[in-house]
Amino acid sequence: MRSRLRGAGAAAAVIALVAVVAVSWFGYxxxxxxxxSGRIQLSVAAATExxxxxxxxxxxxxxxxxxxxxxxxxxxxTGAESVDVAAAVASKHGATxxxxxxxxxxxxxxxxxxxxxxxxxxxxxxGGATALGPTNGTSIARSPxxxxxxxxxxxxxxxxxxxxxxxxxxxxxxxxxPLHAGIVEPTRDAAGLSGLLSLTAAASRxxxxxxxxxxxxxxxxRQLATNRSSLRQDLxxxxxxxxxPTAIASALGAAALSEEDVISYNSAKPPIKLAALYxxxxxxxxxxxxxxxLPGVEPAKASAAKMLxxxxxxxxxxxxxxAQSLRGPDGxxxxxxxxxxxxxxxxxxxxxxxxxxxxxxxxxxxIQKATSTWSVATQSGRMLCVIDVSGSMSTKxxxxxxxxRQEVTVRAANQGLExxxxxxxxxxxxxxxxxxGPLDYREVVEIKPLSTNRNALRKGLASxxxxxxxxxxxxxxxxxxxxxxxDWEPGKVNSVVLFTDGKNDDANGISQKELIAQLKKLxxxxxxxQVIIIGIGNDVSRAxxxxxxxxxxxxxxxxxxxxxxxxxxxxxxxxRPPAPR
Numbered sequence: 153m154r155s156r157l158r159g160a161g162a163a164a165a166v167i168a169l170v171a172v173v174a175v176s177w178f179g180y181x182x183x184x185x186x187x188x189s190g191r192i193q194l195s196v197a198a199a200t201e202x203x204x205x206x207x208x209x210x211x212x213x214x215x216x217x218x219x220x221x222x223x224x225x226x227x228x229x230t231g232a233e234s235v236d237v238a239a240a241v242a243s244k245h246g247a248t249x250x251x252x253x254x255x256x257x258x259x260x261x262x263x264x265x266x267x268x269x270x271x272x273x274x275x276x277x278x279g280g281a282t283a284l285g286p287t288n289g290t291s292i293a294r295s296p297x298x299x300x301x302x303x304x305x306x307x308x309x310x311x312x313x314x315x316x317x318x319x320x321x322x323x324x325x326x327x328x329x330p331l332h333a334g335i336v337e338p339t340r341d342a343a344g345l346s347g348l349l350s351l352t353a354a355a356s357r358x359x360x361x362x363x364x365x366x367x368x369x370x371x372x373x374r375q376l377a378t379n380r381s382s383l384r385q386d387l388x389x390x391x392x393x394x395x396x397p398t399a400i401a402s403a404l405g406a407a408a409l410s411e412e413d414v415i416s417y418n419s420a421k422p423p424i425k426l427a428a429l430y431x432x433x434x435x436x437x438x439x440x441x442x443x444x445x446l447p448g449v450e451p452a453k454a455s456a457a458k459m460l461x462x463x464x465x466x467x468x469x470x471x472x473x474x475a476q477s478l479r480g481p482d483g484x485x486x487x488x489x490x491x492x493x494x495x496x497x498x499x500x501x502x503x504x505x506x507x508x509x510x511x512x513x514x515x516x517x518x519i520q521k522a523t524s525t526w527s528v529a530t531q532s533g534r535m536l537c538v539i540d541v542s543g544s545m546s547t548k549x550x551x552x553x554x555x556x557r558q559e560v561t562v563r564a565a566n567q568g569l570e571x572x573x574x575x576x577x578x579x580x581x582x583x584x585x586x587x588x589g590p591l592d593y594r595e596v597v598e599i600k601p602l603s604t605n606r607n608a609l610r611k612g613l614a615s616x617x618x619x620x621x622x623x624x625x626x627x628x629x630x631x632x633x634x635x636x637x638x639d640w641e642p643g644k645v646n647s648v649v650l651f652t653d654g655k656n657d658d659a660n661g662i663s664q665k666e667l668i669a670q671l672k673k674l675x676x677x678x679x680x681x682q683v684i685i686i687g688i689g690n691d692v693s694r695a696x697x698x699x700x701x702x703x704x705x706x707x708x709x710x711x712x713x714x715x716x717x718x719x720x721x722x723x724x725x726x727x728r729p730p731a732p733r
Contacts, residue, residue, distance in 0.1 A: 188219040194456045196229045197262040201412055202293055202441055203231035205472040206266065206464065213463045220455045227460065234267035235340045238276065241265070241446065245281035250523045250723075251339025263449045264457050266292065268410075268439045269342030271519060278516045289442030291481040292464045293473050295410040297346040297436040298428040298492075300417075302392050305331075305405045306427035312494045318354035318433035321406070325351075326371040332405040334379030336387050339523050346436040347408025348376075348522050353434035370529050370571060377530040379404055388417060392424045400424065410439050414492055415477040428492035437514055440481065524722035525571065532575040533645045533725075536599055536636050537565060538628060539616055540652040542584045544691070546618040547653070549714045557688055557714050558618050561651050564718040565613055568725070574603035577641065580612045583628040584621030585658050592624025592658060593631055599639070625656035626667040629700065633671060633681055640679040647682040647706070649724065651717070654691045664696065671703045682706040684724045688714045 198206050207229040218225040235252060240261050242249050267273070273289045299321060301311070309324065310316060324331040338344035355369040381387040392403035414428040443464065445457045463469070465481075473479065474486035485491065545558040552560050572578065579599030588594040596612040597605065632648045640646050656664065671683075685697045687710035697708035709720045 188217065188222055188224040190223040192220055192223050192225045192452050192456050194225060194227045194264065194453055194460065195262040196227060196264040196266065196460070197232040197237050198229060198266040199234050199268040199441065200231040201268070201295075201416075201476055202266060202473070202478060203229060205293075205469065205476050205478070208472055209463050209469055210460060213460065218456075218459070220452060220459065223452065225456045225459070227456075230262070234269070234272055234342065237261070237265055237267065238272045241276055241281060241284075242279060245276070245283055245447070247276050247279035247281035249275055249279050249339070250520075250527055251337060261446055263446060263453050264460070265444045265446055266441055267342070267444070268295075268441060269346070269437070270440050270442045271342050271345055271437065271514060273442060273444055274514050274516050275519060275523075278520055283447035284444070289444040290461070291440040292443050292461070292469075293439075293441040294479045294481050294483055295412040295439040295441075295477075296430065296479075296483075296495075297343050297350075297408055297438055298411050298414060298430055299347070299406055300391075300409040300414050300426045301406045301429060302400060302403070302424045303427045304400055304424065306429060311427050311429055316429060316431050318350045318431050319357060321431060322351055322354045322368060322372055324406075325375050326368060330375050332379060332403070333376055334381065334387055334390060334404050334407045335376045336384050336407070337380055337382050338526055340382060341384065342439055343408055343410045343413070345519070345523065346438070348373075348526060349518060350408075350431070350434045350436040352518070352522050352525075366567075366570065369525070373526060373529045374573065379407075380530070384413070388413070391417075391422070391426065394423055408436070411479075411492065411495070412439075412477040415490055418492075419477075419490075428494065430494060430496055435513075438483075441478075521719065521722065524719075524725070528568070528571045528722055528725045529573070531645075532573070532643075533647065534577040534599065534636070534641045535647050535649055536579045536581060536632050538581045538583060538593070538632050538648060538650040539565070540584070540623060540625075540650075540654070541582045541587070541616060541619045541621075542623045542652075542654060542657075543618060543620050544623075544653055544689075547689070551713055551715045556618070557653050558616065560714045560717055561688065562613050562616050564721050565651075566610070567718055568721050569602075569606070569609060569613070571722075572602055574601060574606075577601045577644075578605065578609060580609055581628070581632060582616055583624055584619040585624040585661075586621060587619060587624075590660075591627075591631075592621075592661065593628040599636070622657040623652060623654045624658040624661055625650075625652060625654075626664060627658060627661040629683065629685075630662065630667055630670055633674065633683060633704070636681045637674065637676070637679065640681065645682060646680070647684060649684045649686065649721075651686045651688065652692065653688040653714075655693050655696055664700065668699055668703055671700070675703065680705060684709070686717065686720055686724055687711070688717055 210227040210229050214227055239252050244261055270289055273284055277284050325333050336344040338348040351372055352369055356365040387407055390404035392400045411428055414426045418425045443461050445454055470480040470486035474489035479485045546556050548554050548556055549560055577599050580597040581593050581595055583593040585592050597608050636646050636648055683701050683704040683706040685701055685708045687708060690712055692710050694708055694710050701707050709724050711720050
């Protein structure tokens with residue numbers, strides 16, 4: 153099952169890869185004899201649950217004399233958690249993945265990667281790894297995403313006779329006596345992300361307003377967050393281990409997992425088996441195990457990878473998959489597959505007999521929004537929000553029904569405010585030039601926990617209006633940085649988030665060079681303060697902002713269309729590094 157190597161990480165995968173490479177050539181020579189010469193060493197990193205099937209097929213191919221143009225081929229297949237390889241690929245290609253963090257210093261990228269889901273490839277491409285290309289990654293296996301429930305709990309909601317929907321699950325999670333649902337961090341787990349996407353779609357039910365949909369979704373996210381886990385095996389361990397009714401009632405009652413997870417869990421004969429619920433409604437993306445040849449692979453290895461792919465798409469490979477509780481890429485299963493009760497029959501064929509969409513149905517915008525919303529709604533932080541009120545903020549936005557840049561910005565800030573739970577501490581400043589006597593900035597609401605500060609922030613945002621001044625950006629940023637640093641709070645990400653629509657325009661203020669020098673002097677690695685700048689419109693210079701944010705470990709986000717500021721705000725908060733411990 154997928155939890156077998158979770159926690160071992162990319163470093164363990166690399167050690168195993170080195171060990172296999174060290175012995176592969178000697179054994180390979182014994183098998184191939186004189187029919188080929190030289191060596192092409194192809195490295196494959198595969199999700200842990202599919203690794204045995206790929207390794208067995210590759211070993212058989214090698215034993216039968218695998219060669220490309222007369223050159224011998226040796227293949228090493230290593231099981232690796234998809235999130236660990238994704239972090240290494242992101243690091244190599246300068247991509248950013250929300251919630252994934254930095255790659256291990258020993259992590260390396262393989263020639264071929266078979267993650268558990270195409271969502272990893274899509275997130276990497278959206279995050280900046282454009283070298284992956286638009287079509288890389290054809291599916292070689294499939295496992296539907298289901299809702300796993302202890303059988304007694306599933307029986308109470310109508311399983312196996314009643315057809316349940318994702319909307320039903322959403323209602324169960326957000327009711328006055330909520331179902332104890334959990335999730336593996338969806339930013340780090342493909343099945344968790346798939347379930348989150350389906351719940352998000354269910355929240356936007358017909359007849360509900362955007363505000364109602366957001367309220368339902370945030371309620372579900374916070375309930376899930378109480379039983380979230382970074383590790384799959386930790387979440388599985390929370391299911392009931394006793395037939396005692398009290399133990400069942402207090403244990404985990406539901407989680408989005410793969411069909412393979414459920415089959416493997418039940419194969420260990422636990423006291424309480426898990427039911428696999430194939431919910432109707434927005435179809436969750438299945439785990440589809442794409443075969444991806446990573447960028448930079450030399451032509452000979454690419455040819456070897458193509459031949460290996462052909463081996464992994466033969467009818468015999470489907471039976472190897474069945475032994476690992478996985479289906480073929482079309483959803484049909486091989487001999488010996490132990491389907492859970494209620495599993496949709498693959499009879500009749502078709503690309504998606506299980507009723508779940510494929511990689512082509514994935515929406516990168518929806519994925520980014522879901523992961524960003526999750527990160528913002530379930531993490532805690534301390535933030536000073538600083539809003540530009542210079543004269544240009546009164547400019548009307550054509551794509552916002554005539555609303556001004558100021559109004560669009562305040563609207564986005566208000567929407568973001570509703571995502572933060574009461575553990576957040578947030579304050580509000582505004583800035584222009586000479587706004588408060590000789591100062592370019594003015595405090596509207598001091599930084600306090602939202603448990604006592606939420607209404608004050610709502611009133612403060614409602615009071616934000618454009619001035620007639622210019623943009624005193626540099627002086628304001630320096631003062632805001634010092635303010636957040638003064639009362640730095642451990643265990644949280646302490647940050648300054650500044651909204652502006654222009655370049656620094658303050659003849660009496662400090663220069664960019666002076667600002668950067670002061671930030672470097674103030675910076676404390678033990679108490680970091682991150683600066684995020686959100687630029688709005690055509691007058692913002694990314695080149696001006698990047699050197700400033702880089703000093704603090706932040707980054708600028710720039711959008712020409714001010715109506716996109718809400719999406720940008722989510723991304724900016726979600727892509728922050730983990731809080732220091």
